[in-house]
Amino acid sequence: xxxxxxxxxxxxxxxxxxxxxxxxxxxxxxxxxxxxxxxxxxxxxxxxxxxxxxxxxxxxxxxxxxxxxxxxxxxxxxxxxxxxxxxxxxxxxxxxxxxxxxxxxxxxxxxxxxxxxxxxxxxxxxxxxxxxxxxxxxxxxxxxxxxxxxxxxxxxxxxxxxxxxxxxxxxxxxxxxxxxxxxxxxxxxxxxxxxxxxxxxxxxxxxxxxxxxxxxxxxxxxxxxxxxxxxxxxxxxxxxxxxx
Numbered sequence: 001x002x003x004x005x006x007x008x009x010x011x012x013x014x015x016x017x018x019x020x021x022x023x024x025x026x027x028x029x030x031x032x033x034x035x036x037x038x039x040x041x042x043x044x045x046x047x048x049x050x051x052x053x054x055x056x057x058x059x060x061x062x063x064x065x066x067x068x069x070x071x072x073x074x075x076x077x078x079x080x081x082x083x084x085x086x087x088x089x090x091x092x093x094x095x096x097x098x099x100x101x102x103x104x105x106x107x108x109x110x111x112x113x114x115x116x117x118x119x120x121x122x123x124x125x126x127x128x129x130x131x132x133x134x135x136x137x138x139x140x141x142x143x144x145x146x147x148x149x150x151x152x153x154x155x156x157x158x159x160x161x162x163x164x165x166x167x168x169x170x171x172x173x174x175x176x177x178x179x180x181x182x183x184x185x186x187x188x189x190x191x192x193x194x195x196x197x198x199x200x201x202x203x204x205x206x207x208x209x210x211x212x213x214x215x216x217x218x219x220x221x222x223x224x225x226x227x228x229x230x231x232x233x234x235x236x237x238x239x240x241x242x243x244x
């Protein structure tokens with residue numbers, strides 16, 4: 001059992017909370033029973049499990065390398081207010097979107113909770129993949145992972161340059177739909193379709209102008225109430241549900 005936060009292995013785990021070290025080591029941390037179980041059920045590779053000393057070790061956990069740590073060490077590692085006492089170190093992998101029919105594209109979306117929620121929504125609506133454009137928060141940010149509630153392991157999420165990606169999608173027969181207030185038609189004026197990619201943009205500035213110009217259709221959600229706008233993850237969910 002590891003009992004010191006000065007332990008070299010613990011120091012390495014703690015570095016995984018930072019993007020540059022996640023990229024350097026090709027790994028990220030996962031916390032909580034549900035997320036760890038979702039990772040194990042997926043085709044992602046679990047490098048090792050970190051178990052707090054007061055937690056029972058389940059039978060299925062014996063299939064993996066396990067390190068037991070005391071309360072002090074686990075508390076130093078956790079990013080949650082009420083930790084459940086189990087973490088996993090997961091090896092990153094290169095995702096591929098094999099089917100190009102229903103896609104969600106994020107342009108410079110920076111709030112981790114929004115990004116994670118949209119990945120979860122895309123999974124719920126059976127979309128084929130999520131594409132993260134430049135400026136969008138890191139997929140393996142702790143808050144993004146928690147907000148996905150395990151959908152990270154169900155749906156492929158990739159990073160791409162949208163300025164080259166969107167023309168490629170159009171060449172493959174997808175209609176590119178931009179969710180924006182600029183020169184747009186009400187969402188209820190378009191019919192559901194088969195092959196499409198929906199773009200949503202930054203929480204404050206929206207979709208970059210040159211990205212908007214690559215779209216085929218610009219849509220907006222009619223708001224009959226007094227609120228000026230919708231949260232980007234809510235807006236994305238409405239557009240995603242309507243278009244499919």
